Amino acid sequence: MKFYLKCNEAAHVCDKTQYNEARFLDKLRLKMHLLMCKLCRNYSKRNAALTKNIKAANLKTLTATEKQQIKNRLEQQSFDK
Amino acid sequence: MEILNPEIWVDKYADYLYNYTIVRVNDPIVAQDLISETFLAGLKSKDNFKGEATERTWLISILKRKIIDHYRKINSKKGKAEVHISYKNEDSEGDWLEENAADPFDKTAEDQMENTELGLAILACLDKLPEKQATIFKLKTVANYDTEAICKEYNITPSNLWVIIHRARKTLAECLEKNWFN
Known part of the structure; x- marks a missing residue:
């Protein structure tokens, strides 16, 4: 098991961290990589900011079934006309 | 000129319209009804679409009307427009006005408005x-x-x-x- 991550691997771990799915050891490796790599530091910062913004925005989405319901309603009503 | 594509409207715009509506009517069921009505009205009047705005902007302009209509409808029922303020329960005492004033350290309306706009920007x-x-x-x-x-x-x-x-x-x-x- 190697300890140093490449940039694309670091980005992958960073993405996972945004969803709390990175393993502890990977997070440690990411921290080490970020110490050495400025580009990845930038990416990591932006990525974290994006996560924060999405949380702050409190987005809501309709589920697939709700969307299907709307579609059905549209179809029905346009047939009635 | 833009061409309308009603088949993909729901997949493409439903979430955007929903987030726009939900902060204005604060009821998921009503919001979904309003969105269906908006799409329907859009279908009916799609010949009037001049292509001056994007599809989304055009749909939002219809949705705005629908939301206004919704409030007109619920306010036209008599007595509903009155606001009653009283103690939450019999036993509570103290300064009535103070208890009913908004907490200045709570999230302000401005914060929330900004967050809603941020949400729409993300969806866009x-x-x-x-x-x-x-x-x-x-x-x-x-x-x-x-x-x-x-x-x-x-x-x-x-x-x-x-x-x-x-x-x-x-x-x-x-x-x-x-x-x-x-």
């Missing part, structure tokens, strides 16, 4: 992604689906999923930096 940026990317990103990030569940649904491997998420996040971050922070 999502429009720029390929459809599949946007859907998967929304499932993962907003609806908080498990990685496995999404992989099963779309028949992809986890590493496929993370590539999609990575691309989506990169585009989104760039788009937001351009449209929101400046």
Whole structure:
């Protein structure tokens, strides 16, 4: 098991961290990589900011079934006309 | 001139319209009704669409009317427009006015308004992604689906999923930096 991550691997771990799915050891490796790599530091910062913004925005989405319901309603009503 | 594409309206704009509506009517069922009515009205009057605005802007302008109509309807019922303020229960005592004043340290209306606008900006940026990317990103990030569940649904491997998420996040971050922070 190697300890140093490449940039694309670091980005992958960073993405996972945004969803709390990175393993502890990977997070440690990411921290080490970020110490050495400025580009990845930038990416990591932006990525974290994006996560924060999405949380702050409190987005809501309709589920697939709700969307299907709307579609059905549209179809029905346009047939009635 | 833009051409209307009603078949994909629901997939493409339902979430945007929903987020726009939900903060204004504060009731998921009513919001969904209003959205259906909006799409329907759009279908009926699609010949009037001149292509001066984007589809989304045009639909929002219809939706605005629908929301206003909704409030007119519920306010026209007699007595509903009155506001009654009284003690929450019999036993509570103290300064009535103080108890009913808003907490100044609570989230302000302005904060919330800004967050709503941020949400719409994010959704508008999502429009720029390929459809599949946007859907998967929304499932993962907003609806908080498990990685496995999404992989099963779309028949992809986890590493496929993370590539999609990575691309989506990169585009989104760039788009937001351009449209929101400046």
